[in-house]
Amino acid sequence: MVVRYYRELLNHFANRLRNRDGAADLVQEAYVRLLSMQHAGQSVQEPRALLYRTAHNLMIDQHRHAEVRDHEDIDGLAESEQPAAPTHLQPDEAYAFEQRARAMHAVIDALPPRCREAFVLNRFEGLSHQEVAEHMGISRNMVAQHVIRGVLACKACDDALRVQQPISEGQS
Known part of the structure; x- marks a missing residue:
């Protein structure tokens, strides 16, 4: 199944994103989620449709997160100023x-x-x-x-x- 839809999805999202590497990461994450569902025992009737919908939703999420990061940077809350992890465990x-x-x-x-x-x-x-x-x-x-x-x-x-x-x- 990986080979079956991979190129189709990659080409579709590479055209939409205008970034082939970003599209590859997006498609990979969609496959990971699909395979995780199947690994958990969930039946997937339409894997192609689910892959497209998942990748599309991930693309929207990426866009939203990019907008939030851009907005935070403008407000002076650059990522580098935020702690990445707790300083003490x-x-x-x-x-x-x-x-x-x-x-x-x-x-x-x-x-x-x-x-x-x-x-x-x-x-x-x-x-x-x-x-x-x-x-x-x-x-x-x-x-x-x-x-x-x-x-x-x-x-x-x-x-x-x-x-x-x-x-x-x-x-x-």
Whole structure:
């Protein structure tokens, strides 16, 4: 299914966004959400329609977030002035964070080598699908499949950890 609609979606959203790499990220996220639904046991009758609707909604969300960021920057609330994370964690929070990080690292290490390489290059090194494809000598579709597999593995790990160690609403 990934290959079946990927190019169609990519071309459609690349034309709308006028940014092929941005469109690739958008389409990838739509696939991640679709595959997550299927992984959770939800039946998807019309995957193509769901992919288009999801990608369209993500595009709208990106546009809204960009407008909010632009507005905040104009008001003098630049992102760099905002703390990115809490500056101090309680010992139990620090331990839970460390455990999550170790578990995620183990999940990423357990991915097949080419999958892991594509996932790390895209998600941690910030390379676009096209850049990863050129670097690894594979197609963009294969990069998308590898990245989706990595994202789903990390999501499954995170879901399992949340069941084991629920985060209370007072903590963030």
